[in-house]
Amino acid sequence: MVTIYDIAKAVGCASSTVSKALNNSKEVSEKRKQEILAVAKKMGYVPNASARSLATKNSWSIGVLFSEDLNIGLEHHLFAGILQSFKAYVEDLGYEVTFVTKKVGVQSLTYLEWCKYKNVDGVFIVTVDRDDENLNELTHSGIPIVSVDNGLLNVPTIISDNLQGTRMAIEYLMNKGANRIAHIAGPQRSFAAVERLDAYKDTLIKASVQVDDNLIVEADNYDFMSGKRAIDQLLKQSEKMADAIYAASDDIAIGAIVALKEHGYKVPEDVAVVGFDNIELSGYTSPSLTTVSQQKDLIGTEAAKHLIALINKEAQIERDVIKRVPVEFIIRESTK
Amino acid sequence: MVTIYDIAKAVGCASSTVSKALNNSKEVSEKRKQEILAVAKKMGYVPNASARSLATKNSWSIGVLFSEDLNIGLEHHLFAGILQSFKAYVEDLGYEVTFVTKKVGVQSLTYLEWCKYKNVDGVFIVTVDRDDENLNELTHSGIPIVSVDNGLLNVPTIISDNLQGTRMAIEYLMNKGANRIAHIAGPQRSFAAVERLDAYKDTLIKASVQVDDNLIVEADNYDFMSGKRAIDQLLKQSEKMADAIYAASDDIAIGAIVALKEHGYKVPEDVAVVGFDNIELSGYTSPSLTTVSQQKDLIGTEAAKHLIALINKEAQIERDVIKRVPVEFIIRESTK
């Protein structure tokens, strides 16, 4: 490993001069600088992050909290997409993206301890168990943090405009003549699921439609099976089937459509179905799925921008800020 | 920030003794050790990764190379799943997972330079552009590396048994009476795609069936649209439609089914379709998809195990080792 001392020796100057040259300081003459850079290059010099970080107390790294406890992990396309655009944005600025963990060697650490251990500049909370006892400590530590799709106390969050999306979906269905619009809500431990359920009720009430609890079911999860099971539940709850279903995710909606078909209902003729997410596949199912599209790229980059602003102290640490990202309503066959 | 010096002062001993106590060295008496640990805990001591790494030359971190150049990034469920299980395995061992990038601050680095800069213990190559000029340098550097689903020179790789999977699919279709089995190959820049195409030809030849180039199309990508387009291409190439299609991915297969339906073909009555991957959705399309299931969890953990073994020098660095992970053939409606 070649160090700045090796370079200093080769050039015939002090290591401090080399350091300054490498950092493009103006305390060193242009001639010297060029000479040093040339030698550094020739010798294959690569700086050492640990030494640098130790000396400067800056890490240029961002921790990502991606807890798999709730089994919504990396495999969930929404979060994967968000992480991907987040990563692209901050990496372009020269930051490293690293996963926050709870262990180092054989030792167990809390999230906060790990962040201090690695001296991360900021934390991006993607998914996390809100009941995790270590979470509170982290969110109150003063470390710059943003989250997405979440309603964590004390943390600014970037999230789709669930109210707007829900309203567009429900109003569209009503305009199509639907009278009995059911809602397959997402698991209520998810913040977005709660928002969508609230928005569903709210929109109905604003339209002077009575909310019928028998037309509401909570899915166990955001996936297909949960959608299928939800239909069974719905059939139990309500003797007369709804004429439209608003589902909290595309996966749920697709599962629901499969179940509806199995029970002899035609989609969209007997029951119209609207999903949420606009996963790639939703355009290719049969019938293709009408849905509320979430802009995961935008969510990721907005989160990144905000976090960077916090790190650079360009933004105030306002607690509990919720930044809304607009959604788009996409009409396809499942509601024709 | 509380350091070992602070603890030393509080306890009334030397910093070296604190260090030893924290590292559970047997050079310090049990009594002292307990005393020091107690004080450390009370003072809220957290070690400093940079300082430790600088002194020990160990980082306990693994770099993940996830290049989005080929637009198969994190959003691709197979790689997301593999990364997730890899991450879980190595984190449990106390390693940190961090993404390899090409920039640090304003400075651009090669992959290898970055790995040296961060002093990662090993590298996990998930997706990468094989033509990237920086790649060769990395794979020949001597840093422990494993890859998945790839045929990189000089790097051990973990990959599904594409030959076995293909054979099961083709033989099953032949047993069902298919005479004209087409193949929608994956993009041939992908190693797995090449393997599956070769296996397809090989299986046909072994069964004394003539390979008909008009029944082979290469998809641009692994996604739905590519599958749809492939069908158009297939129709152009061959006046008579195949009676079965073996697709290189589930997404391609689903896209193909949509296109087939649009052209008036019934699946599976007119054309049977087999996919590859067993994505979650494949059980919920209509018809549900017969497919070759890849065990992403196993691929991820196998990769992790092998990399850890390389890091610990328990495994030889054998170049070009390919470790096969068995696949499973799952029969559903698209071939009934």
Place this chain on the structure above:
DNA sequence: GCAAGTTTCGAAACCGCTTTCTTAAATTTT
């Protein structure tokens, strides 16, 4: 009871880099 061997602990060097403070040289000012 004393030599030899073990434990336990601390001093100090070191890991590679940054940064402050000095000093010497070069340049400008008067």
Place this chain on the structure above:
DNA sequence: AAAATTTAAGAAAGCGGTTTCGAAACTTGC
């Protein structure tokens, strides 16, 4: 031409740990 200022470079301390080596204290064996 001397004084004042600016510029360029180096010495040294520090970041927070680990590790080697030597000394002191304690055991053991005879």
